[in-house]
Amino acid sequence: MTKEFDLGALLAERGAERYELHTKYLNHQLPRMLHTIGFDKVYERAEGAHFWDADGNDYLDMLAGFGVMGLGRHHPVVRRALHDVLDAQLADLTRFDCQPLPGLLAEKLLAHSPHLDRVFFGNSGTEAVETALKFARYATGKPRILYCDHAFHGLTTGSLSVNGEGGFRDGFAPLLPDTAVPLGDLDALARELKKGDVAALIVEPIQGKGVHEAPPGHLRAAQELLHKHKALLIADEVQTGLGRTGDFYAYQHEDGVEPDLVCVAKALSGGYVPVGATLGKDWIFKKVYSSMDRVLVHSASFGSNAQAMAAGLAVLSVMENEQIVANARATGEQLKSRLAALIDKYELLADVRGRGLMIGIEFGRPKSLKLRSRWTMLQAARKGLFAQMVVVPLLQRHRILTQVSGDHLEVIKLIPPLIIGEQDVDRFVDAFTAVMDDAHSGSGLMWDFSKTLVKQAVANR
Template identity: 95%
Template sequence: MTTEERAAGTEEFDLGRLLAERGAERYELHARYLNHQLPRMLHTIGFDKVYERAEGAYFWDADGNDYLDMLAGFGVMALGRHHPVVRKALHDVLDAQLADLTRFDCQPLPGLLAERLLAHSPHLDRVFFGNSGTEAVETALKFARYATGRPRILYCDHAFHGLTTGSLSVNGEDGFRDGFAPLLPDTAVPLGDLDALARELKKNDVAALIVEPIQGKGVHEAPPGYLRAAQELLRAHKALLIVDEVQTGLGRTGDFYAYQHEEGVEPDLVCVAKALSGGYVPVGATLGKEWIFKKVYSSMDRVLVHSASFGSNAQAMAAGLAVLSVLENGEIVANARATGELLKSRLAALVDKYELLSDVRGRGLMIGIEFGRPKSLKLRGRWTMLQAARKGLFAQMVVVPLLQRHRILTQVSGDHLEVIKLIPPLVIGEREVDRFVEAFTEVMNDAHSGGGLMWDFGKTLVKQAVANR
């Protein structure tokens, strides 16, 4: 661009050219201007890949190698990347040139998306649209405290509900909370412990219990009957049930919402996000009962008492409508149920074969693979070495060869956890199940062989863990 062109602003912005010229600098740019620890971590574990394009459940690098995505952007890409229906909806809404975000009118798309969402939870009546899962949780916490007039929120040990200050207050991992106090009044109770819940409710200061039907950290499912029994306890003490479906909702577990696997559960507030826009546009939604919304928005003076500048924007609403259209008209949810059961059963069959493998659990296409202390003396010594340095290193040792040798992207399910979580796009099928199980079996064979590259890499992780203490 010449000086004259720059001054006149006449040269059209060319994104493709910018990426072609500067795309190779991606890791250096991130290290210089963003979170400098991220590229450092990726370099350390060999995750510093350069992906050139993506479609469905796959990435491709510049050499044309494909990578199977079993992470789905932490669950955001539930329909896979670049789903044609969602892509077309976004092109259509941009071409429509809507008078979006005037703030002083009522556009049709938010109402239409709210109507479609509420059709899947008919006991709920209204929706607030924000921009993320943590905003959906913040909304639920605010609404619950205002509607009940009580300050305290109960949550479950090991929960994850987001990282803004309110949602951090109901985060069950100390590593996320450390250094950010004071937070909201809160109390953790064990997932499934009704006695602990009852003890806290008797203090009559609890606004709500917030719970994930299946916890993302560790993939722990609420025990059968727990949500229904907790709901009855909460109602008896005039407290609310908030269900966080940010990761479990929209078909992930083989039903539209995970709480719907248990009959009779009707939460007062439900939080959704992630998959709602097909991965294209940030969006979050808090669904709730009419009396709660009417109490919060009790007069015209309070019409903006809770709002979001980009909430209900046309692109997010159009993407959400397209996603729901795919979920309702296709076989996506049924596929998540069937393919998830196939994947889980094939992995569970390996538990008796490998002593380092202790459990396979989950529902639909949200599966946790847990590793545990082996019985044989040689493996036990190596396991103890890793645990002494930092719990969770063995799971990381599994994740790395899955990517490096088999081109499969997975994640460790949480800090200091020996659990891998699988949350792939809901469009995967038997071919992807075969590929993952075969690769995982090879990695387990290597881990149990008494040598191999895995344990050599384990020594690198141990050194890194000790150095970071």
């Protein structure tokens, strides 16, 4: 007799093999890296902004799955919507009909950006970017895309072409014709536009790598320049969108900015079903889909699937009903101001920046001789090791999950679920203060651990 599939039994029987399975069948460097920095935890359960391990210890999530868990994990409204859509047994993905859920989600999304008219649904942030790049090139008839130094727009070939980090691009050429310009440099933008072959500039209003914000007035000035040269402005809001920065979209912090195309993903999923969306102006979509012959010229097999659409609708409903954007703005300001107040206290702490619940904490060269010599040793081995030294004790000793904000960066990025509150802020600030106290003592566990990081950095050269 055939044994019926039982997911619970499978996990109970083989869940303990998780790290061995990854080592054998998936990216073998991931478990190796996690083991090296002591991140090889076993999390058994999650809810909201917290995880729990097998011993019942509670961990605070300040990473939100790289921004995917905007509402935290397992929000009851999103869960219920997914149960409901599965129970409805819809005739989904026939490909030759028009289901109601994609239209309803598009309508809801577009209400937050009234200058945009249409939506294409894919399955991820990088697909949303790929769509925007294709649409911009077709609509303008021009080949070249501009992007900003240190940008991150995804890792598929098209989105990799507008990735500002060489480490991601190395070995994957040739890519699309593209050119990087410094974030905030209007002169560099103008020089490129005068060449007459630029389709668009794609920009993160706040860059994820390092948490760098476009200077005040830059996006509007860039938009005017682009439109003067019949090029488009693409706003990549994959991480910054849906309330992360204290407005629904980060570009909305600046008056008069109306991108031609906007990319969203991550938090729209509710943390359950991958989804991406490219919002755009009517004329762009009508140019791409210019005839019935071109109806499938750009499509995605799983795009607009019922589960993803239901999750997105539930997420937008929760954001409205629970005042998620307002909470991100208020809680983010509280967290940022409390951290900024520590700059004068700790010489290793150089800057605190960002908006809403997207905050960068940057470390820099200390003044005192003892700390300066240790800092120099770390920098000689590999830039970014001090930030890693901070991330590790935050998890190991204080059970708080954070991340270094990019390779070779001395920056920690905080992108917690947008539902965190004052108690979570207190917990993080207290833990961060304790870690900084330890670092400034010039000895202790942090600096002992630095030897492990230095050995690993040297071995990987």
